Amino acid sequence: MSGRRVLVTGAGRGIGAATAAALAEPGGTVVVNYRSDDDAAAAACARVSAAGARAVSVKADVTDPGQVDALFERAAREAGGLDVLVLNAGVPYRYERLARLSPEEFEAQWRVLTFSAFLCLRRALPLFPKGGGDAVFVLSAAVTGDPPGFMGGYVSAKYALLGLARALAAESGAKGPRVHCISPQMTDTAFIKGFPRPIVDAARETQGGSLLSPDEVAAEVLGAVKAP
Numbered sequence: 001m002s003g004r005r006v007l008v009t010g011a012g013r014g015i016g017a018a019t020a021a022a023l024a025e026p027g028g029t030v031v032v033n034y035r036s037d038d039d040a041a042a043a044a045c046a047r048v049s050a051a052g053a054r055a056v057s058v059k060a061d062v063t064d065p066g067q068v069d070a071l072f073e074r075a076a077r078e079a080g081g082l083d084v085l086v087l088n089a090g091v092p093y094r095y096e097r098l099a100r101l102s103p104e105e106f107e108a109q110w111r112v113l114t115f116s117a118f119l120c121l122r123r124a125l126p127l128f129p130k131g132g133g134d135a136v137f138v139l140s141a142a143v144t145g146d147p148p149g150f151m152g153g154y155v156s157a158k159y160a161l162l163g164l165a166r167a168l169a170a171e172s173g174a175k176g177p178r179v180h181c182i183s184p185q186m187t188d189t190a191f192i193k194g195f196p197r198p199i200v201d202a203a204r205e206t207q208g209g210s211l212l213s214p215d216e217v218a219a220e221v222l223g224a225v226k227a228p
C-alpha cells in the first residue's frame with residue numbers, strides 16, 4: 001500500500017468533505033463516511049478521486065454501534081488497515097439557552113460528537129499500524145477559551161471529546177497513535193445555518209472579517225498529520 005489510508009466521519013459535506021480531499025494522495029484510500037446525503041457524498045468522493053486516491057463511500061450512522069462495526073469492517077477490507085482517523089461528524093446546533101433545550105437535543109449532541117468518537121476509536125485502534133497512526137479530533141474554538149453562551153449542549157459534548165482525546169493520548173504515550181486536536185473558529189458550513197445573524201456577524205468581525213472556509217480547516221488537519 002503506497003498511500004495514506006484514511007477514514008473521515010461526516011465527510012459528505014463541509015469540513016469533513018474538505019478534509020477527505022485534503023488527505024487524499026495518489027495510491028491511497030479514503031473512506032468517506034456520511035449519514036444521509038448520497039449526492040453530497042458522491043461529490044465528496046469525486047474530490048478524493050480527483051486527488052488520485054481511491055474513494056470508498058460508506059453510509060453509516062456513527063452513533064449506532066452496529067453500523068460503526070460495519071463501517072470499520074469495510075475500511076479494513078478495502079484498505080487493509082488505517083493510517084488516519086478523523087473524528088468529525090456533527091449535526092447543526094439550535095442556538096438556545098439551556099433551560100429551553102430539550103433532553104433529546106442535548107443527548108443528540110453528545111451522541112454524535114462524543115459517543116460516536118468512542119465507538120469509532122475502539123474499532124480504529126486495532127487497525128492502526130503498530131506504533132503509528134494518527135487520530136484527529138475535530139473540536140471547536142468553543143473549547144479553547146471562554147465558551148460562548150447558548151451552546152451548552154454542543155460545548156459540553158466538545159469538552160467531553162477533548163477529555164477523550166487526552167485520555168487516548170495518555171493511554172497511547174509514545175506507542176501511538178498520535179493524537180491531534182483541531183479547534184476551528186466559525187466555519188462557513190451548514191452547521192451554522194441556524195445561528196442568529198448577529199452571532200455570525202460578530203464571529204466574522206472577531207475573525208478578521210471572514211468565516212473560515214472548510215478548505216482552510218482541512219489544510220490544518222493535513223498539516224497536523226504531515227508534521228514529523
Ligand SMILES: NC(=O)c1ccc[n+]([C@@H]2O[C@H](COP(=O)([O-])OP(=O)(O)OC[C@H]3O[C@@H](n4cnc5c(N)ncnc54)[C@H](OP(=O)(O)O)[C@@H]3O)[C@@H](O)[C@H]2O)c1
Pocket residue numbers: 009010011012013014015016033034035036037038040060061062063087088089090091092112113138139140141183184185186187188189190191192
Ligand atoms: N462549522 C463550524 O463553524 C465549526 C467550527 C468548529 C468545529 N466544527 C465541527 O466540525 C465538524 C464538521 O462540521 P461541519 O461544519 O462541516 O458540519 P456539516 O456541514 O453540517 O457536516 C456534517 C457532516 O456530518 C455528517 N453526519 C451527521 N451526523 C452523522 C452521523 N450520525 N453519522 C455519520 N455522519 C454524520 C453529515 O452527513 P449527512 O449530511 O449525510 O447527514 C455531514 O456530512 C463538527 O464536529 C463540528 O462541530 C464546525
